[in-house]
Amino acid sequence: MVKIYVDPGHGGSDPGAVANGIQEKNVVLAIGTSIRDILQLEYENAEVRMSRTGDTFPSLSQRTNDANAWGADFFLSIHVNAGGGTGYEDYIYTTLSDSSATGVMRARIHEEVMKLNGMSDRGRKKANFHVLRETAMPAVLTENGFIDNSADAAKMKSNSWIQDVARGHVNGLERALGLRKKSGSGSTFLIRVKVASLYYYDAPDWNARAGTVSQGEVFTVVETLTVNGSTMYRLKSGNYITANPQYVEII
Numbered sequence: 001m002v003k004i005y006v007d008p009g010h011g012g013s014d015p016g017a018v019a020n021g022i023q024e025k026n027v028v029l030a031i032g033t034s035i036r037d038i039l040q041l042e043y044e045n046a047e048v049r050m051s052r053t054g055d056t057f058p059s060l061s062q063r064t065n066d067a068n069a070w071g072a073d074f075f076l077s078i079h080v081n082a083g084g085g086t087g088y089e090d091y092i093y094t095t096l097s098d099s100s101a102t103g104v105m106r107a108r109i110h111e112e113v114m115k116l117n118g119m120s121d122r123g124r125k126k127a128n129f130h131v132l133r134e135t136a137m138p139a140v141l142t143e144n145g146f147i148d149n150s151a152d153a154a155k156m157k158s159n160s161w162i163q164d165v166a167r168g169h170v171n172g173l174e175r176a177l178g179l180r181k182k183s184g185s186g187s188t189f190l191i192r193v194k195v196a197s198l199y200y201y202d203a204p205d206w207n208a209r210a211g212t213v214s215q216g217e218v219f220t221v222v223e224t225l226t227v228n229g230s231t232m233y234r235l236k237s238g239n240y241i242t243a244n245p246q247y248v249e250i251i
């Protein structure tokens with residue numbers, strides 16, 4: 001198994017960058033949990049651990065210590081940028097070359113994210129960040145647009161953009177780490193609420209969702225079946241909802 005540590009930045013009392021009515025901590029948690037879900041559903045040799053799965057704030061040392069203790073093969077930190085600019089960039093540790101193992105892995109991720117994120121390319125960069133310096137395994141930090149740029153922020157408010165960015169990261173990880181798709185993984189897919197006008201970045205309360213689809217939420221379908229002539233989907237929670245074409249779109 002390839003052990004992948006996914007680190008959504010900030011969280012809890014640390015919102016990260018804030019602008020245009022959204023907070024970095026929520027955007028990056030949505031991207032990070034989507035990356036985890038895709039890896040777990042579609043790949044046979046990917047094992048995922050996250051620094052946080054809710055609105056909590058592990059310290060930077062807690063994150064790197066946790067990844068090191070777990071024996072991660074790769075550390076992926078997810079952020080969004082601020083400070084006047086637009087577009088995507090990613091980082092490896094200062095002393096690493098682009099031709100190093102980590103540099104080559106980063107190049108794969110960079111290429112695949114850029115194919116799907118609809119953003120301008122600010123390039124491949126280096127920095128002396130804690131999570132890049134204190135990790136005992138290859139580590140990459142991605143900055144997915146500028147929250148204080150209105151066009152980038154509009155993308156961050158879109159569930160489909162969140163999914164595209166997560167998919168880009170996963171496609172890059174697949175190439176960088178030699179991940180293998182499960183056979184028959186085409187039977188798993190995501191559904192998106194078509195009438196969405198609101199977006200919820202926090203994890204849904206699965207137990208409260210039986211029989212309903214809330215606007216703007218993304219569910220992970222693990223099984224499709226027919227009950228009394230109606231198509232139903234088993235969600236990650238094990239709850240069942242009736243698929244209503246007016247409200248549910250297969251993506």
Ligand SMILES: [Zn+2]
Pocket residue numbers: 009010016017024079080
């Ligand atoms: Zn950040």
